Amino acid sequence: MMNFNDFVNEVKGNIKLFLPKDYENAEVSVMEYLKLNRAYTGLVVRKEGEMIAPTINLNQLYEAYNTQPGVTMETVCRKIADMVSVAPIQVDLKSILNYEDVKDKLFIRVSSAEANKEVLENAPYQLREDLAITYHVAVGKDQDGLSSMFIKNDLLEQYGITAEQLHEDAIKSSPHVMPPEVSSMGALIDEMYQKNILMLTPDEREMLQETLQESSEMPTFFVVTNTERVDGAGVIFYPEFMDNMGELLGNDFFILPSSIHEMLILPDDGQVDAEMLKEMLKEVNATQVAPEERLTDEVYHYDMKDHVFEKADRFTERQKEKAAQAVKTEKDGKEQPEQKPKAKKHDMEL
Structure with a gap:
């Protein structure tokens, strides 16, 4: 069985053989990605002059290569070539960097704060108990679903707004972006x-x-x-x-x-x-x-x-505390002796 590093090198070395001619000068790179809920090794094939390119999850393909009968290196490379050459969503980067343009495209996601500790170090978020609310921009929708961008600290800085403002706007626009x-x-x-x-x-x-x-x-x-x-x-x-x-x-x-x-x-x-x-x-x-x-x-x-x-x-603890407090208040009320007005000192002196 081929190990993962050999698999990655094999894919990287062969992928251009399966791509159209206009990809012969494309830059092929492999990077480690740390996303919410997952980390993976990604293959990026960036055509000359293109600002963005899709990232292919090699861990998923390696699993298919190892576990599914009939999946060969050729099958894997053809699959990647299909994913790369289907025109990626061309995003107007200027509009993504302009807060007024993205304000109505913001939406929230929640994830485990503990499991995503490392990712959250570089991103604005709010905690609700042990859940982290993070902020995302809806870039485009097609038959494959929604393409989005995770807002990290550098992008927040570029927007020139506070994390509180981002939260407020994202909460407001989320029901429209993701009903x-x-x-x-x-x-x-x-x-x-x-x-x-x-x-x-x-x-x-x-x-x-x-x-x-x-x-x-x-x-x-x-x-x-x-x-x-x-x-x-x-x-x-x-x-x-x-x-x-x-x-x-x-x-x-x-x-x-x-x-x-x-x-x-x-x-x-x-x-x-x-x-x-x-x-x-x-x-x-x-x-x-x-x-x-x-x-x-x-x-x-x-x-x-x-x-x-x-x-x-x-919540269970709070209910117990409330019940105990109610009993104590009732008990205190009952035990309170009837207060008679104290006689003033000079009234007692004849």
């Missing part, structure tokens, strides 16, 4: 069922029907994401979102970070226990969610009355 989408878990499974039913074998159909049956017996989870269903977990921090959700449910609610793409919301009707939810989330994260798509193992809670987003165990 929110809320649906019940059952509705999502139904949608998958409708889409896949014709492509399933009878056995698979039966399995899916059993899953549907089980899901109808589960508590009512709501899925919060954006209409792209990509990097949608930040939707819960859109303006007024949590208050509106609470009004809709008529209740406080738990928030489970299902992945970087969505949050699950479960009404806090006294039937579920935060500890149980945390155990469930930990199990799902460990077995069902790819490491680069995980958020955290924490369960959060939104308190409608106090308008507080916090870790669920902190």
